[in-house]
Amino acid sequence: METNGGPPTPEQAQSALAEAEHIQASAAALSATPWPNWFFATLTLYIAALPIAYGGVMADEDWLLPRLAWMGIMVAITALYMALLAVAAKAWREKTGVALRLDVLPKRATVPFMLGLPVVLVGSAFVFRFTGSPVWLFAASLIGAAASVGFHLAFVRLHRASA
Structure with a gap:
């Protein structure tokens, strides 16, 4: 926007504010974009596997597998999940220039x-x-997997509404 060397007019100032608000809203919408589909699937599988693995660790006696095996499974799936979360966040940041964020989602959800x-x-x-x-x-x-899918769909709807 050009001001011809003098102070901006009220119309120019309002236009600049509106443009700044639009850029801020666009950045928020971009950072609210859903996780990559491969990470959404990973997250859903992790949530679905966690209660079963944790149940194996918590069982009074060996249940299906020895307790040590369940502990190994818990550590392995958690480490894999955390590594994939880091990869997804890095890829998203490189692609869009913004970090993956949950704070732009409605607190009631x-x-x-x-x-x-x-x-x-x-x-x-x-x-x-x-x-x-x-x-x-x-x-x-099943409840965890359904919640993950529902949350992802709400995330997608929020992004589409704000884009």
Whole structure:
């Protein structure tokens, strides 16, 4: 915007503010773009596997596999998940110039998800330990996978609405 050497007119100042707001909104929308599909699948599989593996670690006695094997599985899937999260974040940052962010999502969706999902995933292992019924683990696995898919779809809808 050119001001011909003098101070900007009120119209030019309003135009510059509107342009700045538009750029800020575009950056927020870009950073709210959904995870890459391969990472969404990885996250969903991790969430689905976590209650079963944690249940194996928490079992009173060996359940399907020795407890040490379950602990190894937990460590391996968590390390793999964290490594893929780093790869997804780096690739996204290189592609778009912004970091992957969850803070642009509505708090009414993210807070219950981030508080409730761990309770379901970890709580099912404790219930399994006390009842001995693996149904709790499989139910938590399905609930976690469904929550992951639902959250991803909401993420996609938010991005499309803001783009």
